[in-house]
Amino acid sequence: MFDEEQLKGDGLNHSFCAMQAYLGAETDLFSLHAGISAERLAKACLVRRSPALLVELQSNAFNSLATLLGIAVVEPPGRRAKMRTVGLQVAFARLQALGVQIDVSKEGLENFIEARNWATHGGPGSFDLEETAADFVKIVDSLLDDLHFDRYSFWNVHLAQADRLKDGAEQRHRERVRKLLSEAAARFESLSETERDNLQTRAALLMFAEPNHVRFDCPSCGNPGVLSGEYGSLRPLTDESEDGIQWAMLEVEEFECYCCGLRLNGRSDIYAGNVPPTVTVPHNEAMAQVYRSDSEIENS
Known part of the structure; x- marks a missing residue:
């Protein structure tokens, strides 16, 4: 039903589309494919531990749990079995609870999820493409590390671009923190x-x-x-x-x-x-x- 290798392959394909959209400055298309890629990879991390971790905890969670574990469920006549799994935000939360480090700030993670939601559902989303793309690369690299997936093979033709985005984001972050330190010191000295x-x-x-x-x-x-x-x-x-x-x-x-x-x-x-x-x-x-x-x- 949910196979780790298939999920990783889907994540790779959508990542390629996301980076192509980034290079073309297609903001909504980037956010859509980046969100799907991150979700597929996050689910692969969960499945690697147990398919049961994908279950969305609702009143009918048992049927989804049994199906994910490969156990047949008898449905009433005329009713089709429904599979409900977690979305991107819950998948990240579960991974973090399991000790997986996602290398972005809480704010950066929330902004990335929001950008994905705007692209999916529509609306006047306001986010910076460069910052969101940098967060995407850092999120993906964190998930690849957990999956023991070679990032050079994953990013492939977009490796240089991914490195540039990641290094640029880290440099901007260091500068922001240095500014916080400087402002706090000046405030105390004054x-x-x-x-x-x-x-x-x-x-x-x-x-x-x-x-x-x-x-x-x-x-x-x-x-x-x-x-x-x-x-x-x-x-x-x-x-x-x-x-x-x-x-x-x-x-x-x-x-x-x-x-x-x-x-x-x-x-x-x-x-x-x-x-x-x-x-x-x-x-x-x-x-x-x-x-x-x-x-x-x-x-x-």
Whole structure:
């Protein structure tokens, strides 16, 4: 029904059409084929793990699940079996939940999906073709990496164009983050000594309850800032070091400074802003943070 190789082949064909449309400045055609290509590749990533991951969770999900798993379903007379699978947005969400890193910002991913939706359903979509094409290349490269698909073979005649788009997007992103750092530093420097003291006192109060592992000196003003992100296991729970300590990893997604107002959002911002992308912490300390931040656990 849904075959990984077929999905990858479809993704390749639509990618070719998308790049041809990009070169011809055909915005809607590009967005349509780029969206289909990304969706096919995302579904291939899911199918590689299990076809069941394609099921759209609705009231009639069982029939779709059984069909995807190759199990015959008996339908009432006169009714045809319907197959409902996830769309692009849900496919990306499931992949990210499974630990697949999509190398674009949250905003870039949302803009790409929106561009695809405008092209599919019509409407006055307003998006930059160059930026959207660059995000498309980065999304595809992330999926190809998960699929162990040779990107040189995939992009083929469009490889140089894909590289140019990707490198240009990364350069523009680095420049944007450098500007954020510079503006935050200038903002802090422009304050009077009293204003700085007040901000530092307030920041110290806000930081008081934060554990040491989430504190990091701001790359703009040098004051302590706060790291945040998702905790993941670095070692199996049964694997203890000699001193009995188990470890976890904080995958840093955001950084905020209470003094200069610098905010970095997303892994790409973190890398470009010279903030550590990961922090190793004792497992019990990490779990305390997880429990503290989960409202359902806190209120139970």
